[in-house]
Amino acid sequence: MAQLSRKKNKIAVVGGGPSGVYCALMILNLFEKNKFSDYEITIFEKDGFLKTILKTGNGRCNITNYTPDIRDFASNYPRGEKFLYSIFSKYFIFDTLDFFNSIGIETYVESDNRVFPVSQSAKDVRNKMLKALYSFDNVKCVKKCINFRSELCDFDFIIVSCGSRGSENLIKDFGHGLVEFKNALCALNISKKFSLEGVSVKSLEGDFIFTKNGVSGPLIFKISSINAYKNFPYEIKIKLFDENVLYDLISRFPKKTIGNLVSILIPRSLAKCLVSDFDLNACEVSKSKIFEYSFLKLNIVSASKVGEIVKAGGVKLDDLDNYCKSKIVKNLWFCGEIINVDGFCGGFNLQNCWSSAYCVAFDVVRSIISE
Ligand SMILES: Cc1cc2nc3c(=O)[nH]c(=O)nc-3n(C[C@H](O)[C@H](O)[C@H](O)COP(=O)(O)OP(=O)(O)OC[C@H]3O[C@@H](n4cnc5c(N)ncnc54)[C@H](O)[C@@H]3O)c2cc1C
Structure with a gap:
């Protein structure tokens, strides 16, 4: 009641x-x-x-x-x-x-x-x-x-x-x-234009893809989330491959060009943008250069509205x-x-x-x- x-x-x-x-x-x-x-x-x-x-x-x-x-x-x-x-x-x-x-x-x-x-x-x-x-x-x-x-x-x-x-x-x-x-969880726009739209990369840190104005994909979503409150522009560094794997390839194929060997590990179009001495014999490339090629540095200028999952x-x-x-x-x-x-x-x-x-x-x- x-x-x-x-x-x-x-x-x-x-x-x-x-x-x-x-x-x-x-x-x-x-x-x-x-x-x-x-x-x-x-x-x-x-x-x-x-x-x-x-x-x-x-x-x-x-x-x-x-x-x-x-x-x-x-x-x-x-x-x-x-x-x-x-x-x-x-x-x-x-x-x-x-x-x-x-x-x-x-x-x-x-x-x-x-x-x-x-x-x-x-x-x-x-x-x-x-x-x-x-x-x-x-x-x-x-x-x-x-x-x-x-x-x-x-x-x-x-x-x-x-x-x-x-x-x-x-x-x-x-x-x-x-x-x-x-x-x-969004795509990121970058300052340098690579003309690599649609090229997808499996890096050591995760997968990503180049877009018209920058980069997208699971790894980039994660990076955008971690840096959500960072002021633009900021730089990110993605470890593309283990340099020891490249050393191994060089010791097996010292007369091949460094560009061709890097292209085994990442898409050739990206290797062309990254490797300044693409046609040099691999055995002539310094250790510091090889280490440098294993990273992709990007200058992030803004968050894209693409993705923006959360x-x-x-x-x-x-x-x-x-x-x-x-x-x-x-x-x-x-x-x-x-x-x-x-x-x-x-x-x-x-x-x-x-x-x-x-x-x-x-x-x-x-x-x-x-x-
Ligand atoms: C493309 C996309 C894919 C996603 N995929 C996943 C996934 O697979 N897994 C996952 O975990 N998360 C995913 N997410 C994230 C997930 O969808 C959100 O975190 C979740 O929808 C949040 O739920 P919510 O109810 O808190 O808010 P919302 O989903 O935003 O719902 C809020 C609701 O409130 C209504 N509303 C807003 N303001 C008012 C108001 N003033 N008066 C009355 N109604 C109002 C809105 O119309 C909306 O319907 C995805 C998001 C997007 C955009």
Whole structure:
């Protein structure tokens, strides 16, 4: 009887992307488990619900990364590593995989530890998450852009999960500190034009490809992420090959040109740009030159908009507790990319969404049930 006379606990989720929808699903599941129904969730989404998930993993959705040790996993986040220890200790990859399994999404692990749905379809992930969401009665999905805190005054509990594109005003309106958003996981533009567009290179540090204005590919995304807050221009040095392998080739083929031998290790077109004495007999080239040829030095002048898979920056972690609850505004939480956490490619950014969303859901449910 006491429950009937209480007002409904009204929960707002701002942003219907992966973190917002996952958070709503976790709240719904936790309440169902606790046989509690005196609440209502409204998810506000300005564009399409779970639209951002469709382009993940090139349409295949790299759900997470099978790295079972929390510290190893967290070392893949240039920003947020330590903050995530606590978040991952509450909800980690196995919980995520169990959940996806429970809604009919089977997964498999690729040789580099990336986890994908067996269906190889981000659309399938989206459809099954939305189907699970719509199976509950206590949730409303509203197409609306929320720009100000005052638009949410009807709600008792607010979760902000609107990602890192255009959320600055809302963060500031809540009085929260904001670490400036910067492009991460993106291609980089370089000062020198090599005319090598389309040439791909397997370096000792990872793979990359030359673009019209610079470089792109997995290694470059990682470099762009590490250097997200570095001022332009800056120099990077990529170790292309082990010089000992070249020494070995030289001792076997001393009369071949150095250019031809370097071309065994890297694309010939790149070797032509790097090796100044291309036609010299290999045995005549100094050790210091050989060492020099094993590196590619690039002068990075700007971040490209190409790629830009994630943005560094967001809600200051000092303003959040270890359930992503605001220390500044009562009954306010943040989850997903909007917090100042970003990871490398490989499923790390979505795992931040799933884990932070769960922590928020757990805390919201605990606050309501213990009221
Ligand atoms: C091309 C691409 C590929 C990617 N592939 C992968 C991958 O395979 N694996 C991986 O781990 N990560 C990947 N990522 C990163 C991952 O998609 C993001 O980290 C993740 O989508 C963040 O989820 P989110 O819900 O926090 O934010 P978002 O996905 O940005 O969702 C936020 C939602 O909020 C809505 N919104 C914003 N502001 C408002 C407002 N004021 N009012 C109402 N609604 C609002 C937006 O329309 C959006 O739907 C990829 C990203 C890109 C761009």
